[in-house]
Amino acid sequence: MSEQPSITWTPEELAEFDLLTWMVSSRDQTDRIRGRLDMDKFVEKHGKEKCDAMFAHLTKSEKLE
Numbered sequence: 562m563s564e565q566p567s568i569t570w571t572p573e574e575l576a577e578f579d580l581l582t583w584m585v586s587s588r589d590q591t592d593r594i595r596g597r598l599d600m601d602k603f604v605e606k607h608g609k610e611k612c613d614a615m616f617a618h619l620t621k622s623e624k625l626e
Contacts, residue, residue, distance in 0.1 A: 568610060568611050568614040570607075570611060570614075570615055574607065574615070575615055575618070575619075577603065578603065578612065578615045578616075578619070579619055581596055581599055581600045581603055582596075582600075582616065582619065583596075584596025584599070584600075585597055585600055
């Protein structure tokens with residue numbers, strides 16, 4: 562069996578992704594729209610698999626706090 566490669570990201574990528582997830586859920590409609598547009602670009606640039614892994618990391622971190 563081959564080992565599955567781990568997905569890595571830079572602190573800057575994680576910070577940008579965290580901001581985008583916040584914007585998408587903002588109460589401000591303008592922030593939500595901008596967040597959705599920017600999130601699409603971010604996912605296109607970095608890939609869905611990496612974004613899914615960062616989301617899992619962020620939600621796991623929030624549960625530990």
